[in-house]
């Protein structure tokens with residue numbers, strides 16, 4: 001049995017090649033497991049290979065993308081899936097509805113791949129629990145000591161106070177957030193702590209519907225309905241839109257974003273609230289201590305940095321999960337879907353309107369997924385051409401448009 005990075009987390013036995021969250025379509029793998037429905041984890045949903053995820057993950061993906069998933073098997077929490085000599089048990093990851101950690105039993109060891117995790121309760125999700133294992137493969141989005149989030153309840157209070165204040169100023173508190181996960185938490189927050197109606201964009205409306213069907217309580221009005229338009233024109237409400245819809249905002253919008261990145265980066269002309277659906281640095285280190293693995297592999301984010309700190313703080317050996325092959329240097333033809341996948345990946349990081357993201361940082365983000373610098377530049381050029389970002393020569397960086 002081997003574990004390696006092959007454009008996703010690849011676990012191979014003599015009989016099977018099982019890939020978790022491949023970053024490409026991945027038709028060559030025997031089985032594919034998808035941890036959750038954020039765009040940087042779902043490239044394989046559009047292929048024909050046999051794939052597994054929770055039903056919520058699949059339904060959110062379909063609601064958001066309009067793509068019908070084929071050759072699909074439902075993976076249920078805490079119910080083992082047998083793949084040759086492997087047994088894969090999906091566990092709650094606390095990151096969003098349907099998000100999954102995978103506990104993989106092999107004849108020799110237990111491996112855990114966390115996917116994206118969050119280890120505290122939120123208004124819409126339950127905290128992920130650390131799983132005992134021999135090999136831990138961990139996400140590292142906020143894997144450096146500067147990323148320590150305040151208590152969630154404090155952030156909820158700060159957001160509520162800001163909403164009340166902006167309503168007093170006759171503004172419409174408007175949240176520009178991730179369509180999946182964060183948007184639903186913000187709607188739930190407004191429902192819980194205020195009596196204001198919440199108007200949402202059509203995509204968020206579709207994703208909300210999947211949440212309601214799975215038992216998450218959300219009250220909102222779609223902006224596409226007559227009622228939604230009337231309420232928004234009336235002004236005594238909140239508005240929740242995806243991170244790229246500035247052109248649709250009302251004139252009296254007071255804008256805010258909610259992401260872990262705002263602990264470090266202050267968006268221009270926006271409020272930034274450090275409400276994250278990922279574990280912060282301390283949560284990641286606590287997870288390692290409780291899971292007690294023999295080795296920790298890091299991936300998806302600040303892998304080198306977190307590996308360094310895991311060894312320093314826990315004494316457990318840790319390494320970034322390494323590339324086996326440079327898939328993007330092969331001679332096969334680039335397809336548009338590659339560009340689209342990479343644009344989606346980029347938009348999971350480039351979220352704050354008004355903020356200048358350094359070109360070098362954006363190129364590094366893309367190359368961390370195994371994309372060559374040339375392809376990374378093509379992705380940025382494509383985003384600029386499509387009007388998604390604009391380049392600021394003076395600051396050598398890009399802004400969301």
Ligand SMILES: [Zn+2]
Nearest residue numbers: 036038095116
């Ligand atoms: Zn995610």
